[in-house]
Amino acid sequence: MEHIELFFKSIFIDNLIFATFLGMCSYLAVSKKVTTAIGLGSAVIFVLAVTVPLNWLLDQYILQEGALAWLGPEFAEYDLSFLSFILFIATIATMVQLVEIVVEKFSPALYNSLGIFLPLIAVNCAILGGSLFMQSREIETLGLAFNYGVSSGIGWFLAILAIAAIREKIKYSNVPPALRGLGITFIITGLMAIGFMSFGGMLTGGDDEAKEVKTIANESSPSENEIKMTKQDEETKSIADNNIKVIK
Amino acid sequence: MGLLSKKDARLILDPLADNNPITIQVLGICSALAITAELEASIVMSISVLFVLGVGNVIISLMRNIIPSKIRIIVQLIVVATLVIIVDLVLKAYAYELSKTLSVFVGLIITNCIIMGRFEAFALGNKPWPSFLDGIGNALGYAVILVIIGFFRELLGSGTLLGFKVLGDPIEKTGVYALGYENNGFMLLSPMALIVVGIIIWIQRSRNKDLLEDELVGHCDI
Numbered sequence: 001m002e003h004i005e006l007f008f009k010s011i012f013i014d015n016l017i018f019a020t021f022l023g024m025c026s027y028l029a030v031s032k033k034v035t036t037a038i039g040l041g042s043a044v045i046f047v048l049a050v051t052v053p054l055n056w057l058l059d060q061y062i063l064q065e066g067a068l069a070w071l072g073p074e075f076a077e078y079d080l081s082f083l084s085f086i087l088f089i090a091t092i093a094t095m096v097q098l099v100e101i102v103v104e105k106f107s108p109a110l111y112n113s114l115g116i117f118l119p120l121i122a123v124n125c126a127i128l129g130g131s132l133f134m135q136s137r138e139i140e141t142l143g144l145a146f147n148y149g150v151s152s153g154i155g156w157f158l159a160i161l162a163i164a165a166i167r168e169k170i171k172y173s174n175v176p177p178a179l180r181g182l183g184i185t186f187i188i189t190g191l192m193a194i195g196f197m198s199f200g201g202m203l204t205g206g207d208d209e210a211k212e213v214k215t216i217a218n219e220s221s222p223s224e225n226e227i228k229m230t231k232q233d234e235e236t237k238s239i240a241d242n243n244i245k246v247i248k
Numbered sequence: 249m250g251l252l253s254k255k256d257a258r259l260i261l262d263p264l265a266d267n268n269p270i271t272i273q274v275l276g277i278c279s280a281l282a283i284t285a286e287l288e289a290s291i292v293m294s295i296s297v298l299f300v301l302g303v304g305n306v307i308i309s310l311m312r313n314i315i316p317s318k319i320r321i322i323v324q325l326i327v328v329a330t331l332v333i334i335v336d337l338v339l340k341a342y343a344y345e346l347s348k349t350l351s352v353f354v355g356l357i358i359t360n361c362i363i364m365g366r367f368e369a370f371a372l373g374n375k376p377w378p379s380f381l382d383g384i385g386n387a388l389g390y391a392v393i394l395v396i397i398g399f400f401r402e403l404l405g406s407g408t409l410l411g412f413k414v415l416g417d418p419i420e421k422t423g424v425y426a427l428g429y430e431n432n433g434f435m436l437l438s439p440m441a442l443i444v445v446g447i448i449i450w451i452q453r454s455r456n457k458d459l460l461e462d463e464l465v466g467h468c469d470i
Contacts (some may be wrong), residue, residue, distance in 0.1 A: 018438075018439070020438075021277065021278055021279075022356070024281070025274065025276070028274050028277065082333060085336070085355050085358060086326065089325050089358055089359075093322045123359050125279070125359040128356060133352060136351060178449075178450050178451075179446070179450050179453070183450045183453065186442050186443070186446035186449065187442070187443055190440065191439070193438060193439035194437075194439045
């Protein structure tokens with residue numbers, strides 16, 4: 001249950017692009033064609049799936065306060081979390097390099113479709129952002145960290161695929177000259193982000209409290225039912241507000 | 249002779265408008281949008297980027313002859329990461345509340361494409377002084393856009409500027425609120441940042457026709 005909730009939450013509600021704007025640079029630069037967008041999108045899923053669990057291990061066993069306790073009791077007092085930026089980015093850069101070498105050796109076909117994007121990914125905010133959010137949201141187990149990496153990658157993939165498809169079509173539309181290209185892409189992304197905000201209500205489905213409200217509401221009379229419904233709406237709203245705070 | 253020669257001045261002034269890193273080069277958008285709901289956060293973010301880009305450009309430029317080109321990305325990342333850690337620790341020490349608001353976005357300065365882009369395109373091939381000016385110029389170009397977005401989002405979204413209630417008190421109905429004005433809470437939500445940037449680009453390109461994009465060719469810079 002926990003896994004499913006995290007999975008859908010990171011794809012739709014905390015979507016890397018629409019909720020936190022991570023990886024916008026390559027999102028805007030590589031979304032001119034659907035095929036290249038698919039290539040970059042799958043590379044992002046792949047790299048996130050590798051680096052987030054790896055950085056989770058680093059965070060858990062080296063960086064956190066007291067994480068070095070496994071070395072011995074005298075190490076338990078160290079808090080190395082100020083080193084996390086440099087360690088995370090070093091892990092990402094080396095992993096990307098490593099993945100590039102391995103893919104080139106074992107699957108030239110995959111390398112041809114994915115390889116050119118890999119160097120670009122080392123400096124993609126989405127990858128580092130995935131690790132930093134993993135750290136700040138205190139994801140508990142290695143499995144969940146892997147899940148988080150894969151699902152936020154899928155969210156990113158979905159976003160770039162959608163915008164690439166729209167941009168291919170919008171070439172045939174009569175956009176005001178000054179807005180053509182970049183400007184209209186920004187505005188469309190903004191509208192898509194507004195659309196994705198409506199997924200915020202999905203969270204209440206997995207929330208135990210909200211479920212209780214629902215079952216009580218079913219038993220009670222229609223007028224009460226309405227009150228319960230508005231209450232639920234308020235809850236959804238408060239969760240959405242929380243999301244906004246997180247984004248801030 | 250002035251403080252800066254003509255060529256040096258162009259290094260600073262060009263990125264402010266006609267070669268703006270955000271609206272023209274499309275770099276560094278990631279962090280530009282997420283933290284601009286308040287003007288204060290935008291200003292602090294701009295100062296952080298100014299520091300990192302200015303100092304980083306000088307460091308890279310000083311080392312440009314000894315960095316092997318194969319591992320230059322990693323060297324650049326380490327330089328930026330070190331500078332960003334300094335910024336992060338300073339913010340935590342002197343502006344703790346603000347560093348909570350900026351949360352992971354301070355860390356994301358590392359992958360801000362403006363910084364890597366300037367290192368690659370300028371600092372690796374130029375002397376320290378021009379590199380420094382180029383870094384300052386580009387960071388200022390970034391700052392201008394951030395401040396514009398932050399200004400409008402905070403003014404229209406919560407009716408304040410840097411926390412001061414410039415439009416009156418929404419609860420006691422003073423100032424413009426007495427006339428029936430309402431805050432547009434939508435401006436505080438993240439999608440509006442994208443739309444504001446879109447509008448800035450629109451205005452800029454309507455004024456300067458040279459910047460118009462030919463959709464079929466584009467200027468994809470990878």
